[in-house]
Amino acid sequence: MSGAGNLIYLDFAATTPLDPQVAERMRDVQANAWFNPSSNHPGGRISTAVIKVAAGQLASLLNVNPATLIWTSGATEADNLAIMGTAKQREHRGKHLLTMRTEHKAVVDVFRALERRGFDVTWLEPEADGHLPIERFRAALREDTQLASIMHVNNETGAIQDIAAIGAVCKQHGVVFHVDGAQAAGKMPFDLTNLPVDLYSLTAHKFYGPKGVGALYVAEGTPLDPLMFGGGQQRRLRPGTLAVDLIAGLGEAAAVAAVSIERDLAHLTALREQLLAGIQNIEGLQINGPEQDGYPGILNVGVNDIEGESLLLALEPLCVATGSACNSQSQEPSYVLRALGRSDQQAQSAIRFSLGRPTTRKDIETAIKLYCRGVEKLRNLAPEAVA
């Protein structure tokens, strides 16, 4: 492996490295508890005990009963399970579904698939800062609304939705409420038992746990259909051999988060301020998303008339995300930023800095220097729009 040494990684919203304590726990489980928890022998029972510990750790972070947690392969699967598994199950209640334009693809594409199957989806628009006004949500409710899915923290902008208020409205109207919490779990404090949320998706690799494992919280009494079939694991809601080391890693990441969330938030807030102070004098700089009250680990900025792919290359060895099409398999610039009212041009020049636990003030200094220089360089390189 080479080349990773001199990178400056500011893409923690894409994925995080393993926390050392998580890595150690996983190695221990791989060495000593690698058995199949479904096996009825001493080895299987050792692994079962490991799963119990992990469920307890995650349950404690979220303040839920461990029995409400379903292990999945990540947030994408949790989102699919939650939305597909509810919509079909509740078809008799109505065919109207509510979500936002700025959801992650793991939610958007599931609702698109449901539209093709005859469901009626309302795609709510956010304000220019990414935030969804509760009146707009309430106004979209119909007699036949059966399910709403609104994300907790937006992965591109850091905008935080008021899931307590939205959930309360859902409860009043008998609407099942799913929250994609991939960017919030382990990163912000919240208490699921005291939130009016029926289903909550999360994934370990966004908070220093392993990739390939996540969980869906299913509030007691919430009916759900499985997405996959086979074997009796996890109350028939999610079959397959439990990946005991991954689940142990998710549990450990939750335990680490439980004691470090407040410190993390303070750290990220300071770093974000430093970053913003360092670049805010660039002419034409725009913040994509909330200026102040978003998740502090994300700062998404754009400048007019810069080509995104070239900016990304000019920023190397900085690892950041862009709203430009080259970022993804799709060919359009970020639909999330477009929904905030940004032009294609603006969206494709956007850079998302996402900061993390290991980020230092020095990293931010370097990022500021590279960003300022990169923008200047490309501006100098560009001809006037009309020669």
Place this chain on the structure above:
Amino acid sequence: MSGAGNLIYLDFAATTPLDPQVAERMRDVQANAWFNPSSNHPGGRISTAVIKVAAGQLASLLNVNPATLIWTSGATEADNLAIMGTAKQREHRGKHLLTMRTEHKAVVDVFRALERRGFDVTWLEPEADGHLPIERFRAALREDTQLASIMHVNNETGAIQDIAAIGAVCKQHGVVFHVDGAQAAGKMPFDLTNLPVDLYSLTAHKFYGPKGVGALYVAEGTPLDPLMFGGGQQRRLRPGTLAVDLIAGLGEAAAVAAVSIERDLAHLTALREQLLAGIQNIEGLQINGPEQDGYPGILNVGVNDIEGESLLLALEPLCVATGSACNSQSQEPSYVLRALGRSDQQAQSAIRFSLGRPTTRKDIETAIKLYCRGVEKLRNLAPEAVA
């Protein structure tokens, strides 16, 4: 972690420990290439290169084009994706599906779900040794048969199906052919490009790779619908952040298998002979499955009139699987052994010894001793059927 030290593990068909080379590769990737392969920055490109290497390693083991491989969370997901993703897609071709009674739950339960959705499934019965005669398969084909799913190696008995012959019949009749290869991949030599197979499921944790990752081989030109939606990863057939360390582990396990399969098979054959020789004089001992030409890593035996759960406890610290109900979340004794014509009584007394690369002659000696003693003890403890 404690208690694993003195176990004698003969349950390699349930899961395997990580090969040391695989564990090392995963640690290296976790430390140096833990980035999101979807990211368009230097880190993302490092991870993308790791995925390429892994795809090459697995492709080389199976002799396929790397582009035919879809990464999944395991064989359960691969089976669901293959069967669900074909059956609905080809509904216009017909609603008749073909499979066997002795498939794994990850196949059986998908077909049951399809039955509930109006598909017509023929459940083929095996011979008493677990093997499916090709004439029986051919006779079950109908005009409206669109998909057949037959496993390669049976997980309870080690019976090997002639997938070349079955696949050839499928080709003749335009039937899509799926093979659940969870117990064969990495354990037996075969060449998918030269087998008439359209879809092949496998999982890493059965051949010394990590839990939580598997793959589905999709032969070029085989149409398939996704099971989950979200993001453009993997040609839209399987969304979600790629777990680069797990995929690297699967690739490395394939590379290790490629050079050790023949040696493994010789090793397992010798151990199975030793085991069988040591217990075959037990009165009333029956082999469940093929006596000779099955996968040599599995020996499933039963004795009349022994209670399975007590036998399992008497065998401790041996870790083996049983056909008794206590083995699983279900309440019935092994449906696989029932399909071979065994009584409930016989099925629930069955013990599956499954041997692996780390198994020693000493382990087998101990297993023989414990099994002989356990059977004797419980026989002495049992009253006559009528007092």
Place this chain on the structure above:
Amino acid sequence: MNNNPYNPAVRDCFGSPDHAGTAAGGIVAFFEDQGMRIRLSANVRNSIITELRFLVWGCPHVIAATETFCRQFEGRPVAELELFETDQIMQDLAVPVEKTGRILVLEDTVRSLRAAIQDRLLSKPD
């Protein structure tokens, strides 16, 4: 998921079923139900159970419960057989609730043994 289903008491009784066997020439009670078979045999002198033996075809909990019963009542007056309580045994052995029916098979066998002993005592009092 299975927790460790066998507590130390079960492991001890299952591992050392000291009362396994048949009390030679003793009084016998047999019951078969729930897929389990339990056979108790006892020798009695002066209204004292001098020997108590069992045979069981069943799961570890039933074997352990039966051994526990024998350990508890061998050497005690026949009359005290009335004190046998399944609840207590279920608790001591941490028997999973879904196996309650199986432990009731033991209760039935014990009751049948008591009846058989009392029959015998009535017919030839010592």
Place this chain on the structure above:
Amino acid sequence: MNNNPYNPAVRDCFGSPDHAGTAAGGIVAFFEDQGMRIRLSANVRNSIITELRFLVWGCPHVIAATETFCRQFEGRPVAELELFETDQIMQDLAVPVEKTGRILVLEDTVRSLRAAIQDRLLSKPD
């Protein structure tokens, strides 16, 4: 999945775009298409291109291709501009096929520059 999309030649040209800027008082050609904007400017003496400069709004491949073009043709006779080949540049810079259209924008700009130079040469031959 993205492979490393930039070969060393692209990185060199993008990192050191020595010909970025405007040839003072030079002949100018401009093209805008495919979301890209390319501006070439040249000074010519004795039918030799003595100075070749560019400005680009575009992706790294277009920037690198334009710098490469300038490096190759500065100092050479105007007539040799005909030898400019997009195929060769696509290959040297390993430009992904889906960007072919963008490189053709460069081709159009070069053609337009050649025409502009020839116009000028005809109007005031040296």
